Amino acid sequence: MEDQLHALLSTYSMRLMKTLSKENSLQSLVELGTEMLGNPLTVTDIVTKVIAQTATTHVTDDPVWNTLNSEKYFDFETFSYYAKNRLGEETEKHDKPFYWSDPYCKYRRLMNKITIGGKTLATIAVCAHNRDFKKEDEAILSLLCDAFAIELQKDKYYQFSQGLLHQGFLQDLIDGKYTDERLIIERMKVLNLNFKSKFFVISLDTQYFNTTSATLPYMRDTVESKLVNAKAVIYNNNVVILASCENEMHFLEIQLNSLKEILKKNNMQVGVSRSFTHITEVKDHYLESVEAIRLGNILNKEHYFYRYENYILYDLISNYSRTDKCRRLIHHALIKLIEYDKENGTDYVQSLYNYIYYFKNIKDSAEALNIHRNTMFHRVEKIERLLNVDLNDTDVVFQLYLSYKILEYCKNSAT
Incomplete structure (x- = not known):
């Protein structure tokens, strides 16, 4: 019996070596492992994100497998259960494959950790869906874990130094793969973030x-x-x-x-x-x-x-400008004032902008334009009469301010 196991492991070792010699062989290892063990398996990192799993299975009645298959993570309830029942610690203390059963899994699991440089970086879980486990499965899984350790060191996506374990987690946050805040918090605890x-x-x-x-x-x-x-x-x-x-x-x-x-x-x-x-x-x-x-x-x-907070209005304008309707939003009074400046050599457009920008403060507006405050006051009166607008109307002031921003954006985006 021992000789048969030795021969079997030798054969599998050769097949694993051939698989490892290929580029991007992670999924190939999973499929080979599924064949060797006669059951589907998953490989998850320390925050229970699926790294790889058996591509095609007939498992439909195991809640944990189904969640990992569809979501690529444990849901919050399952993750919390395993955290409370110290599955991570249980995995860490075993140097050889061990068996695991719980209320969330319909089928028993054979599990083992994948280590690189003495650090646990991932876990393999084999699901006893197709058949019950055999004694030789433990030795086969140990062999398979060694192969995965070699492959994961080749994979550029995974940066396995202890200080960079948060990299994949941050990437998933940026990609919007998490929607449950409680689950995020649990995973941050695992990563000590x-x-x-x-x-x-x-x-x-x-x-x-x-x-x-x-x-x-x-x-x-x-x-x-x-x-x-x-x-x-x-x-x-x-x-x-x-x-x-x-x-x-x-x-x-x-x-x-x-x-x-x-x-x-x-x-x-x-x-x-x-x-x-x-x-x-x-x-x-x-x-x-x-x-x-x-x-x-x-x-x-x-x-x-x-x-970004300095560009929110421009973000709105840029999205609207893609429909070629943006210029229609410019207040007719500002267009009239621009034409008046061109015809009369005045600079009322800049004066009005400063007045709005400085919250209708005559003193600050005048200082920005380097003119006397009385001059600024008379300019504002002149502009109101010329345009027939009420600069005490908040909506009017906002529309004029928005119009200035539209003109600024259109001018700069055209260059």
């Missing part, structure tokens, strides 16, 4: 990145080390940071300022989202940070640091 109550997403664009002085991993590690309660990831060949704080102003004025010099030196363009409190909103605010860079390049090319 600690964040404060307010979040920002910061994108570092590499379009003009100076690759002669630094690398992307270096930039990722540098910004992560300089920001408190923040984690960074390389995403779409850019660096994306999930930062958190309690004091929003302190974060924006102190912490982010500490990064500006090194980012400027390396020609990194920076987009900062608005703050938010629900971590399920990471994807939306990541898109804000990217949009801030896009709009900043249109409207303030000489800058490199862009906060």
